[in-house]
Amino acid sequence: MLMPREIELKTILNKTKRRDPWFLDDYTINLYSSCSFNCLYCYIRGSKYGENLEESISVKVNGIELLEKQLYLRSKKQQYGFIVVSSATDPYLKIEEQYQLTRQALKLIAHYKFPVHIITKSDLVIRDFDILHEIDKTAILPSDFGGKLQ
């Protein structure tokens, strides 16, 4: 297996310009970059990540620390919204077993009561059903949802 690059960023929680009604994305988080699934149809394939996405995987090692600060500030201002995990990688890459960034991020998201939208091809998501159930029960929906998802 190729070793991922470890990188540090200045921000991790991205606010979208507007929520797409299908994608439900008020915010996005990408704790890894590039993706070992390497789907032929993926929009990131052939971009700066190259044709073989597995060769360009990075781990955002300060992502959890940044997320804690950003969620704290957003929750203080009551700026609740759906967080898409993830929009430009899969949150459950094989290396998630080792780094557990997605699991740590979900714990923070549950703590600050944000709703979440997980997009994955991996059954590793089953590992985090405990936190996802908690989020399902306690998340505060964006004000324009009137407290309901339907």
Ligand code: SF4
């Ligand atoms: S799993 Fe998603 S992010 Fe990864 S290559 Fe496939 S479509 Fe792209």
